[in-house]
Amino acid sequence: MVDPAPARPDDRWLAEVAAGASRDAGDVPVELLGDYLPLLADAAITGRRPKRAELDAVETLGRRAAEQGFSAGRVVQLYLSAARRLWQDLPTVVRSRDREAVRAAAAAVLSVIDDAVATLAEGYAVARRDLVRREETLRRELVDDLLRGDSDLGALVDRAEPFGLDLARAHQVALAAAGRRLPDTDAAISALETVIFDRLGDRDVLVATKDGLLVVLAPADAARAPHGRDATPELGRLMHDQLRRLPRGRPWRVAVGRPHPGLYGIARSYEEAREALTMATRLRLDTPVVTARELLIYRVLLRDQPAIVELVHAVLSPLGQARGGAEPLLATLQAYFDTGAVATETAKRIHVSVRAVTYRLQRIKALTGYDPADPAHRFTLQAAVLGARALDWPHKPLSGSA
Incomplete structure (x- = not known):
């Protein structure tokens, strides 16, 4: 253990270290450090290990960082940068010429860093899982109400806003049915979200599941067909091209409803897509992508x-x-x-x-x-x-x- 120094570093110096670490991490708030810097300073000066309650506080900070929307990388960078800056400028260690004292202080600091960052990451991961589950529930409930079309418009507008949906736009609904058992829904939703956001360049898209079907709600003007052709099939083809690459679920059939404006237009497009799926099965069509417009005669x-x-x-x-x-x-x-x-x-x-x-x-x-x-x-x-x-x-x- 390192011999105790006659005086602890003052709070002003730790505040400067925290501010520098915040800048290094892209202006992540210094409040997310909590008492991490004093823990590091105590470890360097006295060799003290953090108590369980102090690590629990760090876990809470990890949860708070996730809830505030900061990436895990930036939060970890904040903690590592704070440790680096503290070690570089720690007055007690810098003045010491005792090699063993420096080595003991470094070991104590590294131990605190290891415990704190691991606990921080654990709290962050738990919060993210909770947020994902909460978001999935909210998204599923929102999709159900949008497709039903009989909910309160004002309340739906407020609920749709966090998902980036502008209900004033015209939307269309596309449904994907697996030929065999529906694969892992998280993987399918993630695959569709990635390709749709990348190709269509429009965040006003919602992907969810309903009644064993994958549901994509997209703006009518998001999928643009070349040479002025009808853009409706483009969304269906985009979905089918991605889904057929999944290890399970093939063969897939995708049905796309016609675009309609407003909240009730979403429910109408959904019903058209469902009818198109049913009709394509009855007609034994060999095309994997069908549109309500093509089957309008039926x-x-x-x-x-x-x-x-x-x-x-x-x-x-x-x-x-x-x-x-x-x-x-x-x-x-x-x-x-x-x-x-x-x-x-x-x-x-x-x-x-x-x-x-x-x-x-x-x-x-x-x-x-x-x-x-x-x-x-x-x-x-x-x-x-x-x-x-x-x-x-x-x-x-x-x-x-x-």
Whole structure:
């Protein structure tokens, strides 16, 4: 132990050390040092180790630093810089010519630094975990209320502000559904936040989970498509490109609602995205990214569901009499319309011969009385096919969908 010095360093000198350390750490408040400098001075002069209560106070300071939003690196830098400055200017040690005394003082100071910084970091980490859990809860509750669209506007504006959301802007909602078990949600949210903030350059974005889906709420003007194209799919493609790199969850499907202004526009975009996800599954679309705009025709059809049920039943139900049921003929019709009524392209798409396509088209004409090659009949057949896919017929009975 170093022999006690006749006098302790005065408070003014320690205040100068603290001020210098604060500048070194980017103006982190000196208040976050607490009694750390006196602990170091006591260790250098008397060899005293800090008491448990004094280390508990340092842990509290670590928590306070996290709550005030300072980075862990800057807070640790404050403590290390304070120790360096104190050691360089410590009057007792500087005047001492006793090598053993200096060595003992250095060992005591290093021990205090080690204990204090470790305790500081522990307090900081605990506070950060608490803040993250609190933020996740607040974010999840905010997302639920925004997507429901029936909450108090004034209260939502206040709650959205800490997350950087400007509810006066037009927003759109995108949903991502995992093909298999949803992977670690924290990793998925972090991956989406990183790429969206980096690519879109807009902090007015919220990423969360709801009902087993990943939810992204973004400003409508954040995703900019080149050459004046519709920007809505850009957000979906950005999300899918990132999610498919995750180790679990593939295949992913992403649905993007149309942009709408105001608070209630968020709920509307969310409902459109949910409907698009459901419809893409019913239609067995092979595209991983779908938009509500692309599937708008199905929403129109289903607004008068009894009428579309009647249309499908009247036009397509005779296909059930065919060998193999209605599904092969329905798939042929859909491919035929999708390829612009070109039999050769239809054959390629459904992996049969052109002769088989021609036979099926003739069979459809014979069973239904509608000729797919006749422009006058084509519109009725195509509307019926769209309705059948929207109703998931023939996999589900029409009576159950009415």
